[in-house]
Amino acid sequence: MDPLRVTVGVSRIGLTGFKVNELLCEEHGVIPELAGMRSVTLVFNWGTSMEHTERLITALSRLSTRFLDEHQSQNQVGSGAITPFAGFRRELSPREAFFAKKRKVDIGESLGKICGELICTFPPGVPVVNLGEVITREALDYLLDARKKGAEIMGAADPRLSSMVVCSE
Template sequence: MATFSPGDLLILPRNSHISVISALVLSGALPKYIIPHILNDCGHCCWSLHLRSVLKQIPGISVLDNSSFPASPAVDPLRLTVGFWNLGLSGSEADKILYKDYDVICEIFRNRSITYALNLGTCREHVHRLVLGIKRLAATYGSIPKAEKKVVNVHAPFDDVIMSMIPRDAFFASKRKVAIRESIGEVAGEIICPYPPGVPILIPGEVVTENIVDYLLLVTSKGAEVNGASDSSLSSIVVCGKLAAGKEHP
């Protein structure tokens, strides 16, 4: 990002990590969002499919997949999110055991789950250690399975992104705080990023929509933590002002 100048065009997925989005904002580049196509017959995707299939068969283990988000355009097949709540374990507790006993390193853990990243370096040995470790956790901490709560789905927040200002311009613009419901139709002045998954739902310069507000209120009600927002409770957010009537994004 250090090579970009304000106004340069940058092609990237909208669901990029917060570190990428933060660099975009500071560089002044103008984003053009794409939905990348991932070849499901590549080696690391095959490992991902294999892992999902095996882990779903282990009692007490939950695996996040496309069925959890029917309105989402795609779920990254190279990110594997495993839930341990039916074992009575938090993501932190499970991660400590898997790291110490099986040398398995996660991408991120949350209150009830762990996310693993698969890549070109993923091999049979890595997959074997992960499966062996999770099977041992299930055997050691297994309890009577509880009914798994389905994820309540809202309209995918990236389907209708409206860019009103270049992110850098919005970041340095004059701002004010408004109640979150009153922010609908206004231009975001801050990055709002719930964890999991660590992907900003709003970045400076984007128009706040009802779908985005609904999504943010839903995930925070489910225990997600919010980074970037000046008000972590999301009772209010920082905006730049209303989108002018009839104005189109650049």
């Protein structure tokens, strides 16, 4: 654990970490190190003054006050977030999938196919779909939602996710 990094969960106020990052930068002059689907990470260093820390606390307090009531009525992110690992099933070992013949298909055609690439969202950088796994609706919905909310797609031949690489059958 790095005592100079603080990760703040933001899903209870109904915003993604990407949106909080944007609001902190634009409205308060606070620049987080990293934003994710449900959090922002901030770094404190030798140059961080008490004034910077107070500005951060004020900014987080204002965002919380501004969005908490709205979130409770609209439930924008909620605890029922998409779970990408539901229905997980591996058809090929990663090695078999790596050496299998592959083809690129439209994202809509990828559902139920065997994934031919390792696809992560960053942050956090954890694979959502691995080589040899069957592409599920939950994983696909999670990837598309994360991309829409500002996550970076890593490992995919097409980081825009208009297509995916699948193993040929």
